[in-house]
Amino acid sequence: xxxxxxxxxxxxxxxxxxxxxxxxxxxxxxxxxxxxxxxxxxxxxxxxxxxxxxxxxxxxxxxxxxxxxxxxxxxxxxxxxxxxxxxxxxxxxxxxxxxxxxxxxxxxxxxxxxxxxxxxxxxxxxxxxxxxxxxxxxxxxxxxxxxxxxxxxxxxxxxxxxxxxxxxxxxxxxxxxxxxxxxxxxxxxxxxxxxxxxxxxxxxxxxxxxxxxxxxxxxxxxxxxxxxxxxxxxxxxxxxxxxxxxxxxxxxxxxxxxxxxxxxxxxxxxxxxxxxxxxxxxxxxxxxxxxxxxxxxxxxxxxxxxxxxxxxxxxxxxxxxxxxxxxxxxxxxxxxxxxxxx
Numbered sequence: 026x027x028x029x030x031x032x033x034x035x036x037x038x039x040x041x042x043x044x045x046x047x048x049x050x051x052x053x054x055x056x057x058x059x060x061x062x063x064x065x066x067x068x069x070x071x072x073x074x075x076x077x078x079x080x081x082x083x084x085x086x087x088x089x090x091x092x093x094x095x096x097x098x099x100x101x102x103x104x105x106x107x108x109x110x111x112x113x114x115x116x117x118x119x120x121x122x123x124x125x126x127x128x129x130x131x132x133x134x135x136x137x138x139x140x141x142x143x144x145x146x147x148x149x150x151x152x153x154x155x156x157x158x159x160x161x162x163x164x165x166x167x168x169x170x171x172x173x174x175x176x177x178x179x180x181x182x183x184x185x186x187x188x189x190x191x192x193x194x195x196x197x198x199x200x201x202x203x204x205x206x207x208x209x210x211x212x213x214x215x216x217x218x219x220x221x222x223x224x225x226x227x228x229x230x231x232x233x234x235x236x237x238x239x240x241x242x243x244x245x246x247x248x249x250x251x252x253x254x255x256x257x258x259x260x261x262x263x264x265x266x267x268x269x270x271x272x273x274x275x276x277x278x279x280x281x282x283x284x285x286x287x288x289x290x291x292x293x294x295x296x297x298x299x300x301x302x303x304x305x306x307x308x309x310x311x312x313x314x315x316x317x318x319x320x321x322x323x324x325x326x327x328x329x330x331x332x333x334x335x336x337x338x339x340x341x342x343x344x345x346x347x348x349x350x351x352x353x354x355x356x357x358x359x360x361x362x363x364x365x366x367x
Contacts (some may be wrong), residue, residue: 101123105357125333131332143240147184148185149245152188152192175204177200182199188213191218217253220257227244267297268362275300276305280308298360338364341363341364
């Protein structure tokens, strides 16, 4: 969601000859507080853009005229696959139907296929005792994923290992060597605070990541999905991802044929944010899952629209996107967003 404020300083412009200067959009700053049991109300994914004149160019006693106008716009990244999981990359706007709070949008602002958006990726690796058996192989696969995915001139990534607390071993960077070192320095041990790690990655890293335009924010989570140490809940972690407009991809470290409670948690987090959950049974399947995520990050669509009957009341609004002319196509997108509060 974007909120735009236009501040026009009209007094004395004609006589002074001062023009309007456009400043760049910048993300709103989230609070610095650490995760806690009740997630704070944060308006994630919002930006403020201002056209303004420096007040220093005007006399202190000159009157100011302020005109404010809010333009509400929702941006959604989504993926379309066929029944075999192959990406469909040739759809147009007329092939897609959008419902915002069960109503068609008032206006579709833009629709495009996105293959080169800059990435902001957080790799979150479970370093608790519960995944010790497969840890070394998953480290190597994750390091390879970052080396193949992060482009030096446009993408940024970071690495967080978590057991009882999240630990940043490689901060936001395009340096794949530094990212690989961050992955390989992780050592297993301790409990599992997975929800805290997701909450922290979305709020304190991805929402604050530098950007000069549209970016794609994603978390790649490697874990068994079992949490026993977090201060925030599963739903609070998912809510923070939705506010920050982060897609969560999950790779389960459970190598049994039966999906347990942790696997269901991983599926829920991926489904809620428009991502995808992978459940590899063999070690080599972990590399395949990471390769699929890499392909998906470059094979998506972006749509921007203005909702009908929109109110800035902080309420959660649902999003539904379907392929209109084919029941055989599956669309994956985040399930909704939180309207900002005025």
